[in-house]
Amino acid sequence: GAGVSQSPSNKVTEKGKDVELRCDPISGHTALYWYRQRLGQGLEFLIYFQGNSAPDKSGLPSDRFSAERTGESVSTLTIQRTQQEDSAVYLCANRPFAGGTDTQYFGPGTRLTVL
Amino acid sequence: GQNIDQPTEMTATEGAIVQINCTYQTSGFNGLFWYQQHAGEAPTFLSYNVLDGLEEKGRFSSFLSRSKGYSYLLLKELQMKDSASYLCAVRDGSGGYQKVTFGTGTKLQVIP
Numbered sequence: 001g002a003g004v005s006q007s008p009s010n011k012v013t014e015k016g017k018d019v020e021l022r023c024d025p026i027s028g029h030t031a032l033y034w035y036r037q038r039l040g041q042g043l044e045f046l047i048y049f050q051g052n053s054a055p056d057k058s059g060l061p062s063d064r065f066s067a068e069r070t071g072e073s074v075s076t077l078t079i080q081r082t083q084q085e086d087s088a089v090y091l092c093a094n095r096p097f098a099g100g101t102d103t104q105y106f107g108p109g110t111r112l113t114v115l
Numbered sequence: 116g117q118n119i120d121q122p123t124e125m126t127a128t129e130g131a132i133v134q135i136n137c138t139y140q141t142s143g144f145n146g147l148f149w150y151q152q153h154a155g156e157a158p159t160f161l162s163y164n165v166l167d168g169l170e171e172k173g174r175f176s177s178f179l180s181r182s183k184g185y186s187y188l189l190l191k192e193l194q195m196k197d198s199a200s201y202l203c204a205v206r207d208g209s210g211g212y213q214k215v216t217f218g219t220g221t222k223l224q225v226i227p
Binding site: 031033035041042043044045048050056058091095103104105106107108109 | 148156157158159160163202204213214215216217218219220
């Protein structure tokens with residue numbers, strides 16, 4: 001079946017503008033994660049959704065960042081008043097269940113450039 | 116919280132064996148993953164360990180010692196295409212969540 005998709009693949013914006021990034025998960029995969037990866041660095045956890053439970057927002061770097069997910073469907077990550085330091089690849093990952101040996105399946109990412 | 120450490124860079128020769136180490140500290144350990152990430156691409160799954168011991172999968176093996184908070188990824192018969200970053204990730208199941216935290220990755224360069 002189809003994998004995780006993200007849109008847009010690339011986004012260039014001006015400092016101070018708001019951006020919205022989209023993740024279309026694999027059907028039936030209950031867990032969804034957002035990560036940020038700056039150039040040459042590792043993955044930085046942002047937020048985690050698990051079904052209808054309250055999301056784990058502990059990784060969001062500031063109140064300019066927010067994310068939504070309705071049930072087990074599409075998720076959007078919104079960055080308000082973007083700053084140059086927000087430039088990074090934003091990766092979305094899915095997992096089928098809450099536990100077990102299942103792995104995360106990553107989308108191709110959205111490369112965000114803030115000028 | 117979680118603290119994951121792995122070397123930043125490693126270089127190895129084609130055909131050789133390389134071991135990439137990962138140490139971690141977490142309050143509710145619930146599994147350790149290794150991912151491979153080629154430049155400009157998304158990470159792809161390599162291995163998963165939740166019990167102590169060695170998991171072998173072709174040229175790649177992964178080892179876990181929960182008491183030591185230690186894992187390694189072993190790559191045998193290195194090929195040029197193995198040049199990539201290798202990410203260690205730990206899942207913490209405490210608090211009802213399944214948070215997965217990644218290390219900064221080890222950039223492996225395979226040379227002829």
